Amino acid sequence: MMKQREITDESNTAWTCVQAYAGLDSKTAEQATKLAEAQDGTVTVVCTPSGGAQTVRLELDKDWLEELSDEELTTAITSAGSGS
Template sequence: MTKQREITDQANTLWTCVQAYAGLDSKTAEQATKLAETEDGIVTVVCTPSGGAQTVRLELDKSWLEEISDEALAAAIESADSGI
């Protein structure tokens, strides 16, 4: 099962965030995830909006799914979406 998070930002856009490669079969996903993780434990997370905004890629700590608050995730999306 793909692990993902859904959050709604201040503009009421629903974002679905998933770690890159998480949709692949488990053995392939596990290998791809290990290869994509940096030495510092940073992984790529792709967040897709429900509305007119564009998909954003974030570089987050590998514990993002459990440990990053919705507010911090929304702030990271906003920063990436505005090009900051």
């Protein structure tokens, strides 16, 4: 099962966030996830907006699905999307 989260930011853009490599078959995904997990325990999360705006890549804690609040996730997307 692909883990994803959907949130809506302040400008009413709906974002779907998925951990990179989550869509691969389980054995490949497991290896890719281990490789993708940085030394500091972060993973790459790709967030795609509705309406065709720019996709955003985030480096988040590997527990982002359970641990990160919607507010924190929105803030990460907003700051990444503004190029800062």
